[in-house]
Amino acid sequence: MTQPVRTAPTLAEVAAAAGVSRSTASRALNDSPRISEETKKRVRAAAKEVNFVPNARGRALAVGRTEIIAVLVTEPLSELFSDPTYSEFLSGITEELSESSYLPVILQASSTHERNRAREHFERRSFDAVIDVSPYKGSELLEVLRELGVPTVLCGQLEGHPYRDVFSTVYSDDEEGGHFAALAMKDRGRKDIVAVLGPQDNPAVVDRLRGYRAVLGEDLPDANVIYTGWNSGDGYQAMHQILAREIAFDGVLCGSDRIAAGVITALNEAGLSVPADVSVVGFDDHEIAARCVPALTTVRQPLREEGHMAANIALDMIKGAEPTTSVMHMQLIQRDSL
Amino acid sequence: MTQPVRTAPTLAEVAAAAGVSRSTASRALNDSPRISEETKKRVRAAAKEVNFVPNARGRALAVGRTEIIAVLVTEPLSELFSDPTYSEFLSGITEELSESSYLPVILQASSTHERNRAREHFERRSFDAVIDVSPYKGSELLEVLRELGVPTVLCGQLEGHPYRDVFSTVYSDDEEGGHFAALAMKDRGRKDIVAVLGPQDNPAVVDRLRGYRAVLGEDLPDANVIYTGWNSGDGYQAMHQILAREIAFDGVLCGSDRIAAGVITALNEAGLSVPADVSVVGFDDHEIAARCVPALTTVRQPLREEGHMAANIALDMIKGAEPTTSVMHMQLIQRDSL
DNA sequence: GTTAACGGTGCAACCGGTTGTACAACCGCG
DNA sequence: CGCGGTTGTACAACCGGTTGCACCGTTAAC
Numbered sequence: 001m002t003q004p005v006r007t008a009p010t011l012a013e014v015a016a017a018a019g020v021s022r023s024t025a026s027r028a029l030n031d032s033p034r035i036s037e038e039t040k041k042r043v044r045a046a047a048k049e050v051n052f053v054p055n056a057r058g059r060a061l062a063v064g065r066t067e068i069i070a071v072l073v074t075e076p077l078s079e080l081f082s083d084p085t086y087s088e089f090l091s092g093i094t095e096e097l098s099e100s101s102y103l104p105v106i107l108q109a110s111s112t113h114e115r116n117r118a119r120e121h122f123e124r125r126s127f128d129a130v131i132d133v134s135p136y137k138g139s140e141l142l143e144v145l146r147e148l149g150v151p152t153v154l155c156g157q158l159e160g161h162p163y164r165d166v167f168s169t170v171y172s173d174d175e176e177g178g179h180f181a182a183l184a185m186k187d188r189g190r191k192d193i194v195a196v197l198g199p200q201d202n203p204a205v206v207d208r209l210r211g212y213r214a215v216l217g218e219d220l221p222d223a224n225v226i227y228t229g230w231n232s233g234d235g236y237q238a239m240h241q242i243l244a245r246e247i248a249f250d251g252v253l254c255g256s257d258r259i260a261a262g263v264i265t266a267l268n269e270a271g272l273s274v275p276a277d278v279s280v281v282g283f284d285d286h287e288i289a290a291r292c293v294p295a296l297t298t299v300r301q302p303l304r305e306e307g308h309m310a311a312n313i314a315l316d317m318i319k320g321a322e323p324t325t326s327v328m329h330m331q332l333i334q335r336d337s338l
Numbered sequence: 339m340t341q342p343v344r345t346a347p348t349l350a351e352v353a354a355a356a357g358v359s360r361s362t363a364s365r366a367l368n369d370s371p372r373i374s375e376e377t378k379k380r381v382r383a384a385a386k387e388v389n390f391v392p393n394a395r396g397r398a399l400a401v402g403r404t405e406i407i408a409v410l411v412t413e414p415l416s417e418l419f420s421d422p423t424y425s426e427f428l429s430g431i432t433e434e435l436s437e438s439s440y441l442p443v444i445l446q447a448s449s450t451h452e453r454n455r456a457r458e459h460f461e462r463r464s465f466d467a468v469i470d471v472s473p474y475k476g477s478e479l480l481e482v483l484r485e486l487g488v489p490t491v492l493c494g495q496l497e498g499h500p501y502r503d504v505f506s507t508v509y510s511d512d513e514e515g516g517h518f519a520a521l522a523m524k525d526r527g528r529k530d531i532v533a534v535l536g537p538q539d540n541p542a543v544v545d546r547l548r549g550y551r552a553v554l555g556e557d558l559p560d561a562n563v564i565y566t567g568w569n570s571g572d573g574y575q576a577m578h579q580i581l582a583r584e585i586a587f588d589g590v591l592c593g594s595d596r597i598a599a600g601v602i603t604a605l606n607e608a609g610l611s612v613p614a615d616v617s618v619v620g621f622d623d624h625e626i627a628a629r630c631v632p633a634l635t636t637v638r639q640p641l642r643e644e645g646h647m648a649a650n651i652a653l654d655m656i657k658g659a660e661p662t663t664s665v666m667h668m669q670l671i672q673r674d675s676l
Numbered sequence: 677g678t679t680a681a682c683g684g685t686g687c688a689a690c691c692g693g694t695t696g697t698a699c700a701a702c703c704g705c706g
Numbered sequence: 707c708g709c710g711g712t713t714g715t716a717c718a719a720c721c722g723g724t725t726g727c728a729c730c731g732t733t734a735a736c
Binding site: 008053054055056057058059060061064066068077078081082084086087088090091094098103104105106107108113114117120121123124125126148 | 394398419425426429445452455459462464
Binding site: 010011012022023026027030054055057058059060061062063 | 691692693694695
């Protein structure tokens, strides 16, 4: 009596209560056209009566789907949580899936142990699809997914698109973003530009730089490009390096808003005014951007929409759709730092 | 040929390859004592040969377990991600589960829509257990879980323990934490104490205050207790209010390290030195604590360990263990602010 | 030499749904 | 009246594992 372990009603009980067979009950609840309205009504009433909810395990086995989508992340959880970029993107995925009956599972893959577990789950067919948040070329897990034929969506461009015919891809047009930022500098009349970017081996960084270059040409000399980490501390240090060189510059293009925040701090400390003396443009439209002083002009990456898109593509692929590639567009957010 | 949709090998194929029946193959792979070593070896070889991995759906139905544990969070994802307290706790859960074959699913329950979905999943028996990260009294979801008899672990003390006989509980001893912080003040000879706490309706806040009071008595008068939010901005503002009152005080007990960070900033701005003029003690041993100037003395809440514990209890309950309550102990981290 | 005990294996049922197909009842038609 | 065509339902197989129980051959005990 202390444990009300009411064992869940099964389809058989519903069928019995409605006076029909299991198959008829199933079809009635799934609204099959082959069942008469009359019978459907009776079955539905019976189902409500006994409080029937179809069991996930039985259904999964019968229909061959678990209704679970794995979100594969390479970063350790702590980093995942500290980087609002991910938060935004994951929210997008979650939001979209919450409209369906699918459930997202965050699957880490930073350690070897985690990757082995992930692989195991893939082989068990625990998931109907996988969304890889930070795919990298040569990942053994992607190889496994390809072999198993699991519908997969890659978020981010893979150099050389090695899996384009098998996997779907969603990414923001980083080169276009670079364009926008650089054009803003040019329109403002800035001629001597410095760039403080993220890690050199990051594909997004490469594309953004290409965008900058296409617009600015020699106004952004090689010597003025600095690669560093994504944080404000990195931006701060990088700016100090540049100031130490005592070169002339009137604009700084930053690889992230956090970098930009550090850059602005360093500039202010050096007695330079933003935007009077130097223009600064960020990247991401991170929460921090609007709170900078001056408020940061930046390039907005539609992360939430990217999440929506990734989830939708995954759902489509589960239904049998062919792999697709879709590109999200960047947008310049004008504020006061330019 | 473009799609290598190699349909996964089933147990039947393994059995055929090994020349035994399905049941024998199953038992051999599950290392049943009823099967001879000889046969086991043969079956394992066959399984390896055809690359057999047991299908999650089939197994789930047969054993009556999905091997999925839901982590129920009331906060929206953005807040979840911005609050490192959760990050730490979730990491603990994830870490522990990664040692088992169980998979955690983060299930949001902030909107009505989300709660309905959660309920639906519970009724479908999608999860073997639920860990409620921020349970509150009168939650309709807890009612559902109780009725369904789903093993549930509550993280945090529920006033009046309405479900103590059905659900397990894990929580940190906040009163003890208050004790530690207050004792440190007392030992340092501080006599006029101010407390800047989190929201008044938060049970942890109530318990911590009780701990402070038990030690300090009249050294912490009612008028000196301020309730506010958890952030540094809140601490900063609260401190300004107190300074405006022009009362004498030589110690500040803070409800979180972020509050403490704001408090220290405000004190410095007012020309007061920490710890020479005023001692400050935080709460949580948040990442920020060690980086404060001066480094913050604080009460460490064993969040990661709490996550481990919650996950372990959930696993035990799945195996049939009775509900338990376990209390995690706080610890004073001595740094320079006292 | 018969029989009981025992270790090893297979048959078949089961978990809880879905779905292909057979069949019965009914319709209108020639 | 017999026929083909529809409609509504039930039977049984299936998804891919696990498990209770019966059965077999062997060995040891009497």
